[in-house]
Amino acid sequence: MAEIDTSTKENSVPFYPVHVSNEAKVVLGISVIAIVIGLIGLFSPVGLGEPADPMNTPAHVKPEWYFLGLYQLLKYISKTAGAVLPIIGVLVITFWPFIDRKPDQSKRSYRNRAIGVAAFMVILIAMTIWGEVS
Amino acid sequence: MKITSKRSLLIAILGICMAILLLISMSGESQAGPSKPEEPPANETPPNWSRASTLFTENIHQILPSKLTAANLPPPVKDPCLHCHISGEETGLWTPLVRWIMFGGAGLIFAFGIYRSSSIWVTRKPWKPLLSRTADWFDERYEISDPLSKFLSKPVPNFARRWWYCLGGITAFLFVVQGLTGIMLAFYYKPTPDQAYASIQFIETQVNYGSAVRMIHHWSANGMILMCTAHMIRVFIMGAYKKPREFNWVSGVLLLLLTLGFGLTGYLLPWDQRAFWATTVATEIGAAIPVIGDLVLVFARVGWDVAAETLTRFYALHILILPLVTVASMGAHFLMVRRQGIAEPL
Numbered sequence: 496m497a498e499i500d501t502s503t504k505e506n507s508v509p510f511y512p513v514h515v516s517n518e519a520k521v522v523l524g525i526s527v528i529a530i531v532i533g534l535i536g537l538f539s540p541v542g543l544g545e546p547a548d549p550m551n552t553p554a555h556v557k558p559e560w561y562f563l564g565l566y567q568l569l570k571y572i573s574k575t576a577g578a579v580l581p582i583i584g585v586l587v588i589t590f591w592p593f594i595d596r597k598p599d600q601s602k603r604s605y606r607n608r609a610i611g612v613a614a615f616m617v618i619l620i621a622m623t624i625w626g627e628v629s
Numbered sequence: 630m631k632i633t634s635k636r637s638l639l640i641a642i643l644g645i646c647m648a649i650l651l652l653i654s655m656s657g658e659s660q661a662g663p664s665k666p667e668e669p670p671a672n673e674t675p676p677n678w679s680r681a682s683t684l685f686t687e688n689i690h691q692i693l694p695s696k697l698t699a700a701n702l703p704p705p706v707k708d709p710c711l712h713c714h715i716s717g718e719e720t721g722l723w724t725p726l727v728r729w730i731m732f733g734g735a736g737l738i739f740a741f742g743i744y745r746s747s748s749i750w751v752t753r754k755p756w757k758p759l760l761s762r763t764a765d766w767f768d769e770r771y772e773i774s775d776p777l778s779k780f781l782s783k784p785v786p787n788f789a790r791r792w793w794y795c796l797g798g799i800t801a802f803l804f805v806v807q808g809l810t811g812i813m814l815a816f817y818y819k820p821t822p823d824q825a826y827a828s829i830q831f832i833e834t835q836v837n838y839g840s841a842v843r844m845i846h847h848w849s850a851n852g853m854i855l856m857c858t859a860h861m862i863r864v865f866i867m868g869a870y871k872k873p874r875e876f877n878w879v880s881g882v883l884l885l886l887l888t889l890g891f892g893l894t895g896y897l898l899p900w901d902q903r904a905f906w907a908t909t910v911a912t913e914i915g916a917a918i919p920v921i922g923d924l925v926l927v928f929a930r931v932g933w934d935v936a937a938e939t940l941t942r943f944y945a946l947h948i949l950i951l952p953l954v955t956v957a958s959m960g961a962h963f964l965m966v967r968r969q970g971i972a973e974p975l
Contacts (some may be wrong), residue, residue, distance in 0.1 A: 507784035514785040521795050522802050529806055529845050536844020540833045546826045547905035549934065558911040559896050561854055561889060569914060578917035589882045591865075592875035599868045602975055609866045616862075 557626065564622035567629070637745040637756065644739025651732050789971040796860035801959065803853040807891075810846040811948065818898065820944035822937045825900035850892060857885050869972035877965045880958050887955045894947040897940060908943075909935050 508514055558566050569577035587594070599605070749756055757765075768774045817836055819828040832839035861881060864870055870878035897908040912935070916926035931938035 507786045508790070509781075510783045510785050511781035514790070515781075517790065518795070518798055521798060525799060525802055525806075529849060532848050533838070533841035533845045536841040537838070540840035541843050541847045542833070543826065543829055543899055544901040544903045547822070547900045547902055549905065549936075551902075553902055553906060556906040556910050558907045558914075559892055560851075561892060562911050562914065565914060566910060569917065574917045575919050578914065578922065579919065582918065585882070585886070589879055592870040592872075592878045596872065598871060599975055604868060605866055605975070608868065612862050612865060 560623060560627070563626035564619050567622045567626035634746070634749050637742060637749060640738060641742030641746055644735065644742045647732075647735030648739055651735060783967075786971065786973070788974055793863050794971065796856055796863055800853055800856040800860055801963075803849050803856060804955065804959070806849045807846060807853065808952065810842045810849065813842045814846060815948055820898070820941050822900060822940060825898060825940060829899050850895065854888055854892060857888050861885060867972065867974055871972075874965070874969055874972060877962060877969070880962045880965070884955065884958050884962065887951055887958065891947065891951050891955075894943040894951065897935070897943045898947065900940065905935060908939070 557563060565577075565581055568580075572580075745756055764774075814832060817828055817832050817839070819825060829843070832843055834840075864878065864881065893908070893911055896911075897904050912926055912929045915929055916922045918925055927933065929939070929942075930936070931942050
């Protein structure tokens, strides 16, 4: 790993005011987007469905979109596996730094991990879309 | 010193002028003001308060008895409708507010002029601005300026100024947005099955900017999950989780799970069909875990079904427990970043 001396002026900027003002611009941009979304909300609110009725199950019951892929997986594999696999997945992701301990030697490892992430995301997005349309 | 004392004299004179104006306006008002309003006759039919619930839709004067004529007018009703302040019908609040700000400001300027003049007179030293005076006062007691300047002057490497390094910061800012809009919504939300739905309807239709705040809360929640994932993918691909930053990654995964927990608990709160059944199937995923599945289900739902206790539990998790844990984890996350610096790319 190439050592970069961050204390020199050529390779770094001071946290205040340069970096703080850069971050403030990002914050301002996000705030503007949030206010625009709020203005849209004044004219077309998020809205509500029918009031909850435990006696009446709707035809297409779905969880939130970020659990939709998992929910779709659970429909097609056995119940136990469908619950155990995500837990193992989360545990593996949580402790991944202790599994992959070798320092990066080249950009090749970036590419390998990017391919892995892309494959995972494609599967996840496909499962989510499948869950949405089914 | 001469100039500063001149300026303070000017401020004092300005304040005195303002005070004289205030006195004149007050005395004029008391002379020209109306005498004590007459009491309405006792045999007058009282206002029909059973129709008070129509306050939102009707003018306040419409609920008074209709046989009143111009000659027989009662004294003006003083602020009969507290709800009107919320729904925006009441505008009478602004006149006293403007008056308070104007004359209160004049009074503050006056008091400041007196203080400044007397301070220069007593100490025989040039005036020091209030801000640096306050800063010096605190620095003398808490010695904060050295660590603060060290904190602020820490160099940020140039490679960390590319746009993909700000995804985590955006997530943190969206959390702040969620906190602010969530507090606003919590002022009006009622976490019981009977009232949750109606209170959200109230927020969307009656509360000023309520639908805007709810819209921001809704979309910022989705944005937070997306930005969290994007930040995680960036860190993963660039290998920034490697030694010595292992625990930063662990705390980051914890923060993602907490964000998903916010989503799960917050989705139930509107208590409509979509929320109810989404929570039912989402908690069923937890029930599929072997051995402890039933325990997880009962703990999440407080019983076998999604019911009133589920709503209050999710509400407590959503507004108390999850924010506390998240703020603590974010603090640890940022402290580690600060201590270890941003990982260098190859």
